[in-house]
Amino acid sequence: MTDRHLVVGAGPVGRHVAQLLAARGSDVTVATRSGTDTGITGVAHVTVDASDVDALTAAAEGCSVIYNCANPADYTTWKEFWPPLAAAFLGAAERTGAVLAITGNLYPYGPVEGPMHEGLPDAATDYKGKLRAKMWADATALHDQGRIRAVEVRGSDYVGLGVGDNGHVTRQIPGALKGKRAWVIGRKDQPHSFTDVLDTARLLIAAAEDESALGRIWLVPTNRPVTQEEAITQVLASVGRPAVKVSPTPRAVFAAASWFVPIVRELKQLSYQWTAPYIVDDSAARTHFGMEPTPWDEVCRRSAVV
Template sequence: MTPHHVVVGAGPVGRHVAELLAGRGDRVTIVTRSGRDTGLPHVGHVGLDASDATALTRVTEGAATLYNCANPGDYTQWERAWPPLASALTTAAERTGAVYAITGNLYPYGPVDGPMHPGLPDAATDHKGILRARLWADALAAHDAGRLRTVEVRASDYVGPGIGENGHITRVLPAALRGRAVSMVGRTDLPHTFTDVLDVARTLVAAAEDEGSHGRTWMVPSNAPRSQQQALTDVLAAAGAPRVTVRRLPAGLFRTVGLVSPMMREIADMTYQWTAPYVVDDHESRERFGIDPTPWDEVCRRTATGAAA
C-alpha cells in the first residue's frame, strides 16, 4: 500500500518535503488555509484551518506521517497563532497514529557561548524562543507518555529558493543583484550557519522515518559557517554579479524603533543572533542519517536562481 503523508504548510520547507515524498511515489497531501495548488506534480491539496483538530484529524486519518511545516510569519501574532495550531497537530497525531515530524528552529536555545547542539538546554529568555521551546516540550511529553511518536529537526537561517523576505540573505538579494548597496542586521563579519531549505526537508523526512531517532531534536546538516557578507557575496558570484557594499544595521536601532513598532520590537529580541558567532554542530545528524549538506556552490546557485524566478 502506498504510504500517505500530510504536510501542513506550503512554504519552502513544506514544498520541498512534499516534492521529495511525491518524487519517490508516495501519496502526499498539502494542507493550507487556502488549499491553493502549489503546482507540484502528484501532490494533493486541501484547504482548511489546521488549528481545527477535528478537520485536521479527518485529513490525517491513515497517514504515515504528519509534517509540521507551518510558519506563522508575523512574530507579533505568534502567541495567538502557535498554541492552537500546535495543539491541533499534536491531537491529530495522537488520534491517527501518524508520526509527528516538526520543523523547528534555534530560537529555544536563546543566546549561546559556543556551537549549538541537541544537548544544549532550551534556555531562551525572549517570548518567541520560550514559546517554541514549550511547544516542543509539550510534544515530547506526549511522546514520553506513549500517546504519539514525534521528532523535531532544528535549522539555522534559511537559504535556497522560495525564502524571499523571510531570509537574511534573500531579503537583500534582489537589490544586491541590481548592484545596490544593502543593509544587514548586526555584525556582518561574524561566522554564522546558514541552512538550505532542501536539507531541512531531507533531514525531516529521514528523522520521521527513523523510529530510533524519535523523542528528541536533531540539527539539520549545514555547510561551514560564513559571515553574512561572505554568504551574500558567494550568492552574487553564483549569479555572475559583482559584490556590493554591505552596511550594518546596529542592534540598538531595532530596540529604538521597537519603542513605536511592535514588529521591530520582536526583531530586536532576536538580534543576539547577529552580534556574536552563531554556529551549529550537526555531527550527530550527519552520522545518524548519513546526510551531508548540499554543496555550498549549489546552495548559492539555487538561492540566486530562486531570487531571479
C-alpha cells in the same frame, strides 16, 4: 506503515517536503488554511484550519506522517498563532497514530557560548524561544508516555530556493542583484550558520521514517559558517554578479525603529544571534543519517533565484 503523508504548510519547507515525497511516488497532500496550490505534480491540496483538531485529524486519517511545516505569515502573531495549532497537531497525531514531524528552529536555545548541539538545554528567555521550547516539551511529554511518536528538526537561518523574505540573507538578494547596498542586522563580520531549506526537508523526512530517530531533536546538516557579508557576496558571485557594499544597520536606527515597527521590535529580542558567532554542530545528524549538506555553491545559486 502506509506511504501517505500530510504536509501542513506551503512555505519553503512544506513545498520542499511535498516535492521530495512526490518525486519518490508517495501519496502526498498539502494542507493550508487557504487551500494553496503548490503546483507540484502529483500532490493533492486541501483547505484545512489546522488549529481545529477535528479538521486536522480528518485530513490526516490514514497517513503515516504529519509534517508540521506551518509558519505564520505575520511574524508578530506567534502568541496567537502557535498554541492552538501546536495543540491540534498533538491531538491529531494521538488520534491517528501518525508520526508528528516538527519543523523547529534554534530559538529555544537562546544565547549560547560555543556551537549549538542537541545536548544543550532549551534555555531561551525571550517569548518566541520559550514558546517554541514549550511546543517541543509538550510533544516530548506525550511521546515519552507512548501516546504519540514525534521528532523535531532544527535548522539555522534559511537559505536556498523559495526562502525569499523569510531569510536574513535571501531578503537582501533582490536589491543586491541590482547593485544596491545590503543592510544587515547586527554585525556583518561574525560567523553564522545558514541552513539550506532543502536540507531541512530532507532531514525531516528521514527522521520521521526512522523509528530510532524519534523522540528527540536533530540539527540539520549545515555548511560551514560564513559571515553575513560573505554569504551575500558568495550568492551574488554564484550567478556572476559583483559584490555590493554590506553595512550593519546602525544600532540607533534599529532601536528607534523598534518603537514604531512591530516586526523590528520582535527581531530586537533575537538580535543576539547576529552580534556573536552563531554556529550549528550538526555532527549527530550527519553520523546517524549519513547525510551531508547540499554543496554551498549550489545553495548559493538557488538562493539567487528571485
